[in-house]
Amino acid sequence: MQERTLFACAGPVAVPIGPYNVVIRAHIETVKLLSALLALLAFFGFATCGFAAAKRVPLPRPRPAEIARPEPPAEASAEEPAPSSACRLRLTAELAVAPSLPALIGPGECNVEDVVRLEAVWLADRTRVAVTPPAILRCSFAEAIVQWVREDLAPAVRAFGRPLKSVDNYAAYDCRGRNRIIGAKLSEHGKANALDVRSVKLASGSVIELTDPAADKDFRERVRKSTCVRFTTVLGPGSDGYHENHVHVDLAERAGGHRMCQWDVREPGEEAVPLPPPRPAAAP
Ligand SMILES: [Zn+2]
Numbered sequence: 437m438q439e440r441t442l443f444a445c446a447g448p449v450a451v452p453i454g455p456y457n458v459v460i461r462a463h464i465e466t467v468k469l470l471s472a473l474l475a476l477l478a479f480f481g482f483a484t485c486g487f488a489a490a491k492r493v494p495l496p497r498p499r500p501a502e503i504a505r506p507e508p509p510a511e512a513s514a515e516e517p518a519p520s521s522a523c524r525l526r527l528t529a530e531l532a533v534a535p536s537l538p539a540l541i542g543p544g545e546c547n548v549e550d551v552v553r554l555e556a557v558w559l560a561d562r563t564r565v566a567v568t569p570p571a572i573l574r575c576s577f578a579e580a581i582v583q584w585v586r587e588d589l590a591p592a593v594r595a596f597g598r599p600l601k602s603v604d605n606y607a608a609y610d611c612r613g614r615n616r617i618i619g620a621k622l623s624e625h626g627k628a629n630a631l632d633v634r635s636v637k638l639a640s641g642s643v644i645e646l647t648d649p650a651a652d653k654d655f656r657e658r659v660r661k662s663t664c665v666r667f668t669t670v671l672g673p674g675s676d677g678y679h680e681n682h683v684h685v686d687l688a689e690r691a692g693g694h695r696m697c698q699w700d701v702r703e704p705g706e707e708a709v710p711l712p713p714p715r716p717a718a719a720p
Pocket of ligand 1: 625
């Protein structure tokens with residue numbers, strides 16, 4: 437009955453066990469007090485922590501508006517093709533079969549950009565004149581060859597009553613000294629700016645050698661004149677002994693615009709210029 441009263445009220449606990457009675461009561465009071473404090477602290481602590489925690493929880497940020505991302509700056513790439521040159525734009529498929537080639541790299545000074553492989557020339561009447569074998573040339577020089585074939589060579593061949601079929605390419609790009617002499621100044625061939633031609637072929641199959649004294653002289657004279665107008669260098673028989681069996685044309689640039697036109701159109705029996713000492717390898 438006493439214990440029931442004890443737990444019904446909040447008063448001191450009276451446990452009749454001698455001296456331990458006081459101790460137990462004191463502990464109970466302390467425990468109650470501490471419990472109350474702890475509860476209070478817990479409440480405020482929770483409230484505080486909860487408030488702090490509530491403050492720390494980041495609020496969802498407002499959704500940013502859609503921002504257009506700037507395009508990354510365009511970077512030059514080695515794989516990107518170089519922009520077409522003015523020559524490349526002029527040398528259309530209507531005029532020639534001349535696909536572009538990668539730049540020619542060395543050795544030495546033999547570096548050429550804007551290079552094409554001239555495979556054929558289209559005449560105005562859509563006749564295809566092959567370049568055999570195809571010639572590797574810088575675009576500007578290929579363009580000059582195309583114009584020469586279309587406007588001069590093909591009309592000159594009409595005298596034979598057969599259309600022009602092909603133009604012989606004896607030498608085009610070739611990294612070497614002039615006349616294949618080691619140590620000589622770089623040939624225009626090394627700049628893909630020259631072409632050696634031995635002959636032309638007609639649709640009938642006939643071959644006309646440009647340096648053959650037996651070939652039609654009027655034709656050869658006409659070709660000589662046209663080449664010397666179009667090209668800054670023309671070397672044929674009688675020039676230096678290196679060009680007795682072919683004609684060399686190039687577009688070398690010289691001080692004062694100096695031009696060289698050295699091609700003797702010979703007749704049968706005329707003396708040829710004695711050849712200089714033998715050159716290394718089979719040379720044009
Ligand atoms: Zn040559």
